[in-house]
Amino acid sequence: xxxxxxxxxxxxxxxxxxxxxxxxxxxxxxxxxxxxxxxxxxxxxxxxxxxxxxxxxxxxxxxxxxxxxxxxxxxxxxxxx
Numbered sequence: 780x781x782x783x784x785x786x787x788x789x790x791x792x793x794x795x796x797x798x799x800x801x802x803x804x805x806x807x808x809x810x811x812x813x814x815x816x817x818x819x820x821x822x823x824x825x826x827x828x829x830x831x832x833x834x835x836x837x838x839x840x841x842x843x844x845x846x847x848x849x850x851x852x853x854x855x856x857x858x859x860x
Contacts, residue, residue, distance in 0.1 A: 784811075784837055785845040786830075796847065798830025800837075 785808060786796040799808040800817060811818045811830040818833045828834075838844065 781841065781843045782837070783843050783845050784834060786828075786847050789829075795829070797828070798834050800842075 782802050783800070785799050785801075787799045787808060788794045789797050789810070798811040800811050800814050801808050811833045817837060818830075819836055820832065821827065821829060822832050834844075
């Protein structure tokens with residue numbers, strides 16, 4: 780499986796989205812900051828997206844971007860189980 784990225788809300792549906800990653804389909808989505816081996820420092824832009832620099836890096840490395848609306852449901856199911 781290709782490694783995957785997804786933009787998910789940190790604290791519920793109305794909060795800002797941050798980059799989440801997973802390296803295998805059986806793993807839950809986790810914030811990019813929990814992957815020090817992949818994450819790079821965020822850009823110093825006020826109001827910038829958390830994880831955008833990491834997103835750009837991983838996209839160039841072949842990671843797949845998954846749609847947020849479908850993966851948010853999967854994240855909730857992973858947490859519930």
